[in-house]
Amino acid sequence: xxxxxxxxxxxxxxxxxxxxxxxxxxxxxxxxxxxxxxxxxxxxxxxxxxxxxxxxxxxxxxxxxxxxxxxxxxxxxxxxxxxxxxxxxxxxxxxxxxxxxxxxxxxxxxxxxxxxxxxxxxxxxxxxxxxxxxxxxxxxxxxxxxxxxxxxxxxxxxxxxxxxxxxxxxxxxxxxxxxxxxxxxxxxxxxxxxxxxxxxxxxxxxxxxxxxxxxxxxxxxxxxxxxxxxxxxxxxxxx
Amino acid sequence: xxxxxxxxxxxxxxxxxxxxxxxxxxxxxxxxxxxxxxxxxxxxxxxxxxxxxxxxxxxxxxxxxxxxxxxxxxxxxxxxxxxxxxxxxxxxxxxxxxxxxxxxxxxxxxxxxxxxxxxxxxxxxxxxxxxxxxxxxxxxxxxxxxxxxxxxxxxxxxxxxxxxxxxxxxxxxxxxxxxxxxxxxxxxxxxxxxxxxxxxxxxxxxxxxxxxxxxxxxxxxxxxxxxxxxxxxxxxxxx
DNA sequence: GAGTGGTCTAGACCACTTC
DNA sequence: AAGTGGTCTAGACCACTCC
Numbered sequence: 001x002x003x004x005x006x007x008x009x010x011x012x013x014x015x016x017x018x019x020x021x022x023x024x025x026x027x028x029x030x031x032x033x034x035x036x037x038x039x040x041x042x043x044x045x046x047x048x049x050x051x052x053x054x055x056x057x058x059x060x061x062x063x064x065x066x067x068x069x070x071x072x073x074x075x076x077x078x079x080x081x082x083x084x085x086x087x088x089x090x091x092x093x094x095x096x097x098x099x100x101x102x103x104x105x106x107x108x109x110x111x112x113x114x115x116x117x118x119x120x121x122x123x124x125x126x127x128x129x130x131x132x133x134x135x136x137x138x139x140x141x142x143x144x145x146x147x148x149x150x151x152x153x154x155x156x157x158x159x160x161x162x163x164x165x166x167x168x169x170x171x172x173x174x175x176x177x178x179x180x181x182x183x184x185x186x187x188x189x190x191x192x193x194x195x196x197x198x199x200x201x202x203x204x205x206x207x208x209x210x211x212x213x214x215x216x217x218x219x220x221x222x223x224x225x226x227x228x229x230x231x232x233x234x235x236x237x238x239x
Numbered sequence: 240x241x242x243x244x245x246x247x248x249x250x251x252x253x254x255x256x257x258x259x260x261x262x263x264x265x266x267x268x269x270x271x272x273x274x275x276x277x278x279x280x281x282x283x284x285x286x287x288x289x290x291x292x293x294x295x296x297x298x299x300x301x302x303x304x305x306x307x308x309x310x311x312x313x314x315x316x317x318x319x320x321x322x323x324x325x326x327x328x329x330x331x332x333x334x335x336x337x338x339x340x341x342x343x344x345x346x347x348x349x350x351x352x353x354x355x356x357x358x359x360x361x362x363x364x365x366x367x368x369x370x371x372x373x374x375x376x377x378x379x380x381x382x383x384x385x386x387x388x389x390x391x392x393x394x395x396x397x398x399x400x401x402x403x404x405x406x407x408x409x410x411x412x413x414x415x416x417x418x419x420x421x422x423x424x425x426x427x428x429x430x431x432x433x434x435x436x437x438x439x440x441x442x443x444x445x446x447x448x449x450x451x452x453x454x455x456x457x458x459x460x461x462x463x464x465x466x467x468x469x470x471x472x473x474x475x476x477x478x
Numbered sequence: 479g480a481g482t483g484g485t486c487t488a489g490a491c492c493a494c495t496t497c
Numbered sequence: 498a499a500g501t502g503g504t505c506t507a508g509a510c511c512a513c514t515c516c
Contacts, residue, residue: 005492007504010439033482044506046285049483057296057441058425066483066513075422081320083477176477183314183470184423186297198484200249202296231422232471238322238415244511246485272501283487288502305494305502437503482514488507495501 008043012051015041020060020071027073028137031061034069057202059228065196075231076134080180082234085162086132095134099160102129102141102194106148106155113145116209117220124148126155128163131194139229141191143222150218163219164210173218175210182206184227191224202227247282251290254280259299259310266312267376270300273308296441298467304435314470315373319419321473324401325371334373338399341368341380341433345387345394352384355448356459363387365394367402370433378468380430382461389457402458403449412457414449421445423466430463441466 019025031037034052038045052069055061063069076093090097107127109119119125126146131138144163146154151171159166167173185205192199204225212218258264270276273291277284291308294300302308315332329336346366348358358364365385370377383402385393390410398405406412424444431438443464451457 005504009504013439035482044508046507047505050504054425054439057423058439059423063483067515068482080473081475083475174477178475178477179473180475181470181472184296184298184466186293200252200293200297227423231420233420234319234418236320236322236417236419238413238417244485248485274501283489285488286486289485302502306496307501480514480516483512485509485511487509490504490506492504493502495499497499 008041009047009050009054012037012041012043012048013054016051016055017058017060025071027071028135029071031069031071056228062226062228063198065198072228073135073137076139076229077233078230079234080182080232081236083164083175083178085164087162090134096136098133098136100131100133101159102131104128104155104159113220117145117147117217119147128155128159130159134229138195138226140223140225141194142224145220145222147216147218150212150216167218173212175218176213177211177215179209179211180206181208182232187224195224195226197226204230247280248286248289248293251276251280251282251287252293255290255294256297256299264310266310267374268310270308270310295467301465301467302437304437311467312374312376315378315468316472317469318473319421319471320475322403322414322417324403326401329373335375337372337375339370339372340398341370343367343394343398352459356384356386356456358386367394367398369398373468377434377465379462379464380433381463384459384461386455386457389451389455406457412451414457415452416450416454418448418450419445420447421471426463434463434465436465443469 032040034045034048037048041048052061056063060072061069062072076090078089087097087099105127106124108122109125111121113119113125114121117125126148128144128146130142130144132140132142148154150173151167157166157170164175167175182204184202186200187195187197187203189199192201204227206223206225208221208223209217210219271279273284273287276287291300295302298311300308301311315329317328326336344366345363347361348364350360352358352364353360356364365387367383367385369381369383371379371381387393389412390406396405396409403414406414421443423441425439426434426436426442428438431440443466445462445464447460447462448456449458
């Protein structure tokens, strides 16, 4: 005999999920407060939160920390096999992209940079940190490590747009090969704050190593995406 | 002034995470019971579960429903741009793959099959459902829809191994193009049970549409992976 | 200042697993 | 039969947001 009772938290989850799918709750709409939901469904607040956290992990709703719960917008399609910039990709899907520079510095290469980018420990590296938004909502924080030998003065150029394009136009660097890696990981407290997410919340961690036409590693990018933003989509030809 | 207190559930999370990273808790080790952890850390059981669920969402631990919490093994690298079979890929990474047939039937094409596979509504479709394991742990359930016109009698052949290979060797079908899509989604109760996961738990939902040398759609595969199993990894050449 | 979400307690019952 | 995890209650305090 199997367990047939449907728990309260799943009933609330299903009820809200249905409203979202039907469209009676639109993207970016704020849900009623947890205490209102508790009264409306006559269950405990802990149980309400269990339902909300489940919906959050599914990507149907998101929260702004200490402000409330909101209906998620549709996912952004992302094709890692095509080298389309964030700005172009977001615009192509009818949405509004935005980029904010969080910091840009020249640093001494750490052990880790040495291993991943083949730059001598202590030699200079550019570190650029950006936050990117879609329709006003922060969706990712990225740390971009660039080899300054290949593009001196990069940090003095405008950095809000596609880096790949700047590298090509200003330095003649063509990215010819990219190694991409991704998996879910927890956000550390700094990035969590920058994404207005609770510390330790899961994100999609994506790294991208970009090599130029001479197979030098130009750029090593770490991207921390909100876990509910992307839908990976690609076409593969099996030659 | 920012919130500086570290909550109890994160302290327990960090303590367990440290033991896992250090290697003093090995993959597939069972954690102490929730009540033991509650006593050891002198916190409430609800708080213990909050820590455990956080670790679960990060992929550091997993649970066998109603049996307990276990340390997760390393992720499996998966390169969607290479057409390597599950069995080969798992073996290449030094682990033991296994496949279980859950069901195989010939069905009448539904509306949905009609739209995705271009088979007339009501015409026959093969549906094959398999569960796949790594080192004895169920990691994915897949629903494979195949066009029987292209490979009559397929269901009477052995189906535990690579379907792609069977299609090639027995029917001369070469998969030349694949459209892949993936994003996190909740498991429905059937697949949740088959993966021994709580209903509604998040999984990685991956679809794969495979086209043959004449661009007929041969196979439409829906895969439900445990969310903590894969690390996507690929190399892209920007021609 | 009122209200909200984030955290936490000290219990409880049930279905299921383990012995 | 004992123990475990899954669910749930009825409170509580705090930091922060909103008005």
